[in-house]
Amino acid sequence: MKQLELIQLEKKFGAFEAVKKISFSIEKNQTVALLGPNGCGKTTTIAMILGLITPTSGTITIHNQTLGKEHHYLSKMNFASPYVELPKKLKVIENLKVYAMMYEVQNSKNKIEQLIEELNLAPILYKKTGELSSGQRNRVSLAKAIINDPEILLLDEPTASLDPDTGDFIRTFLENYKKKNSMATLLASHNMDEVTRLSDYVLMMKEGSIIDEGTANDLITKHGREDLEEVFLKLARQNEN
Amino acid sequence: MKIKRILSLMLRHLYLIKASVPRIIDLIYWPTVQIILWGFVSKFFTMHSTYFNNTAGIILSAAILYDFLFRSSISYNMLFLEEIWSRNLINLFVSPLKVGEIVIALTCTALLRTLIGLVPAVLIAIPLFGISLLQLGYPLILLLLSLYIFGITLGLLVTSGLVRYGPSFENIAWASLFFIAPIGCIYYPVEILPSWLQPIALALPLAHIFEETRSILINHTVNFSNIYHALMLNAVYLGIALITFYQSFKSAKVKGSLINVGE
Numbered sequence: 001m002k003q004l005e006l007i008q009l010e011k012k013f014g015a016f017e018a019v020k021k022i023s024f025s026i027e028k029n030q031t032v033a034l035l036g037p038n039g040c041g042k043t044t045t046i047a048m049i050l051g052l053i054t055p056t057s058g059t060i061t062i063h064n065q066t067l068g069k070e071h072h073y074l075s076k077m078n079f080a081s082p083y084v085e086l087p088k089k090l091k092v093i094e095n096l097k098v099y100a101m102m103y104e105v106q107n108s109k110n111k112i113e114q115l116i117e118e119l120n121l122a123p124i125l126y127k128k129t130g131e132l133s134s135g136q137r138n139r140v141s142l143a144k145a146i147i148n149d150p151e152i153l154l155l156d157e158p159t160a161s162l163d164p165d166t167g168d169f170i171r172t173f174l175e176n177y178k179k180k181n182s183m184a185t186l187l188a189s190h191n192m193d194e195v196t197r198l199s200d201y202v203l204m205m206k207e208g209s210i211i212d213e214g215t216a217n218d219l220i221t222k223h224g225r226e227d228l229e230e231v232f233l234k235l236a237r238q239n240e241n
Numbered sequence: 242m243k244i245k246r247i248l249s250l251m252l253r254h255l256y257l258i259k260a261s262v263p264r265i266i267d268l269i270y271w272p273t274v275q276i277i278l279w280g281f282v283s284k285f286f287t288m289h290s291t292y293f294n295n296t297a298g299i300i301l302s303a304a305i306l307y308d309f310l311f312r313s314s315i316s317y318n319m320l321f322l323e324e325i326w327s328r329n330l331i332n333l334f335v336s337p338l339k340v341g342e343i344v345i346a347l348t349c350t351a352l353l354r355t356l357i358g359l360v361p362a363v364l365i366a367i368p369l370f371g372i373s374l375l376q377l378g379y380p381l382i383l384l385l386l387s388l389y390i391f392g393i394t395l396g397l398l399v400t401s402g403l404v405r406y407g408p409s410f411e412n413i414a415w416a417s418l419f420f421i422a423p424i425g426c427i428y429y430p431v432e433i434l435p436s437w438l439q440p441i442a443l444a445l446p447l448a449h450i451f452e453e454t455r456s457i458l459i460n461h462t463v464n465f466s467n468i469y470h471a472l473m474l475n476a477v478y479l480g481i482a483l484i485t486f487y488q489s490f491k492s493a494k495v496k497g498s499l500i501n502v503g504e
Contacts, residue, residue: 011497013496013497018497043500044497047497047499047500050334050335051334051335051494052331052334052335052494052499052500053494053495053497053499053500054491054494054495074335074336074337075337077335078335079331079332079335081331083328084328084329084331084332085327085328085329086327086329086332087253087257087327087329088327089257089260089261089327090253090256090257090260091256091260094253094256097252098249098250098252098253098256099249099332099336101245101246101248101249101252102246102249102250102336102337102338103336103337104243104245104246104337128260144332
């Protein structure tokens with residue numbers, strides 16, 4: 001069942017076409033990765049799904065319901081990005097309480113306790129969010145991103161600038177979380193190992209268009225490369241000269 | 242419109258206020274200094290002016306009311322700027338919070354923030370200068386309501402600019418009330434202004450509010466037409482400010498500037 005579907009989605013900023021009529025869908029319990037060089041339209045696509053940017057044309061359908069001017073689905077969606085921070089002067093526990101309330105989480109006390117345990121937040125619970133290391137902050141952002149048990153989760157470079165150990169912790173957590181919760185995940189990342197490990201399907205974007213797609217292994221085989229990174233480099237550099 | 246979501250954003254700002262003693266002191270310090278300064282000025286005028294000598298505290302009362310307006314507007318702007326500075330705006334915009342809920346949450350929190358700052362200063366004025374705002378009687382509630390609505394209106398217009406143009410609009414946030422103060426007729430009657438400026442002043446609720454304050458304190462009579470005009474003008478300006486805020490939000494979504502508001 002399609003949780004999220006983009007049909008001929010387009011965004012123009014003046015004469016510049018940031019996203020050129022792209023279409024794809026994500027099913028329940030599926031992780032789709034958006035890959036592509038900087039400025040290829042990944043963030044714009046995510047922002048349109050989140051209602052932060054109004055598309056020029058095309059439709060976004062969630063559970064077969066087309067999004068109108070009013071985004072009706074934000075309570076069942078969530079988002080995490082290292083570039084979007086939680087209030088730095090609030091303690092971790094305060095941030096969790098605020099967002100649990102904002103997303104109207106039922107039995108929020110239990111949910112917060114569960115997140116504290118699963119994401120190992122107990123040692124930092126009473127620290128101010130701005131005083132945390134980037135790895136700790138990332139775990140708190142992830143806690144916020146799943147506090148409402150989202151049916152659609154959007155992750156923009158969830159492990160950017162993390163050390164390998166913390167990056168692995170986050171990836172393992174996401175793998176396990178996905179097994180327990182049937183949600184649709186859209187992952188934008190530049191980390192090819194992460195994409196290979198977490199995603200079921202890969203969309204390669206370049207200059208606002210989807211230029212290739214398939215499972216990570218299919219793409220590697222199709223392009224005759226060793227790994228996804230080489231596929232990425234090949235596609236990104238294609239027609240550059 | 243859901244109360245729980247509104248309360249969540251209020252809670253976020255209450256945590257912030259609660260966590261910092263310097264922040265609370267800062268909230269109280271400026272109104273107190275302002276009121277002490279105007280208290281002495283008021284005392285001086287009372288002793289040396291025939292206009293003011295039978296009405297102790299007319300300037301101080303005006304100063305307190307103006308500070309209430311100033312704090313309301315600045316508080317609203319500060320709460321919004323706080324979200325920009327902490328790079329939290331995107332989290333709010335992608336949450337189920339509706340724009341109207343954000344406006345209501347910030348409006349309520351701004352009132353609380355204003356009262357934290359102003360109540361101690363107002364209380365200090367009673368023993369220090371023998372002036373109490375309560376001498377304005379029950380119309381005080383309507384005057385404060387009018388000032389508060391106008392403060393939030395200005396706050397909404399400034400935050401519209403922040404949404405549309407980003408933090409570069411921040412300086413306007415600080416300067417917004419100073420633009421209006423000269424024609425607000427806070428400390429002097431409208432007739433003092435050049436004749437061409439008087440209609441402009443009377444088109445603002447401030448002139449009516451402060452005209453009424455003087456009328457009550459000097460003539461001991463309540464002129465409800467001033468209060469009525471102020472409230473009607475407030476309704477119009479608030480409507481314009483809300484439309485502007487929603488439009489700037491819509492325009493920012495089209496231009497894609499919403500995701501860069503904190504940059």
